Amino acid sequence: MLRTAETNYTEYILDSLTDGGRRMLPFEVHDGGPIDAYVNHGRWVADCVCNGAELVAPDQEMLCGSCGARNTVKFPGPTTRDKLESVLLQREPLRQNWYPDETVDELVAQNIDHGIYPEDM
Numbered sequence: 310m311l312r313t314a315e316t317n318y319t320e321y322i323l324d325s326l327t328d329g330g331r332r333m334l335p336f337e338v339h340d341g342g343p344i345d346a347y348v349n350h351g352r353w354v355a356d357c358v359c360n361g362a363e364l365v366a367p368d369q370e371m372l373c374g375s376c377g378a379r380n381t382v383k384f385p386g387p388t389t390r391d392k393l394e395s396v397l398l399q400r401e402p403l404r405q406n407w408y409p410d411e412t413v414d415e416l417v418a419q420n421i422d423h424g425i426y427p428e429d430m
């Protein structure tokens with residue numbers, strides 16, 4: 310399984326943002342709709358509209374550690390996510406990358422281009 314945000318990650322970010330009350334930032338949900346999760350170097354992440362990026366998990370909103378905004382995050386469904394992860398986990402971590410415009414078949418084709426064949430071939 311690829312790395313996601315820990316269940317207490319939002320609290321961790323909140324603690325680091327408030328830092329004893331010295332760095333209170335605005336906490337608000339952006340109006341632009343959900344932001345897309347993507348895979349970068351074996352981690353599920355998402356980019357805030359401020360360009361800050363955080364680890365994310367399917368069942369959590371993303372609290373941006375750069376600007377303090379709360380973002381809802383759009384993940385692929387569980388079946389697609391499982392397929393994506395099984396293909397990506399055949400790669401070394403630095404090559405475990407996926408963007409929402411890529412299909413599972415495209416990832417498989419990329420693997421084959423690099424000599425990594427599906428286990429059922």
Ligand SMILES: [Zn+2]
Pocket residue numbers: 357358359360361373374375376377378
């Ligand atoms: Zn932000």
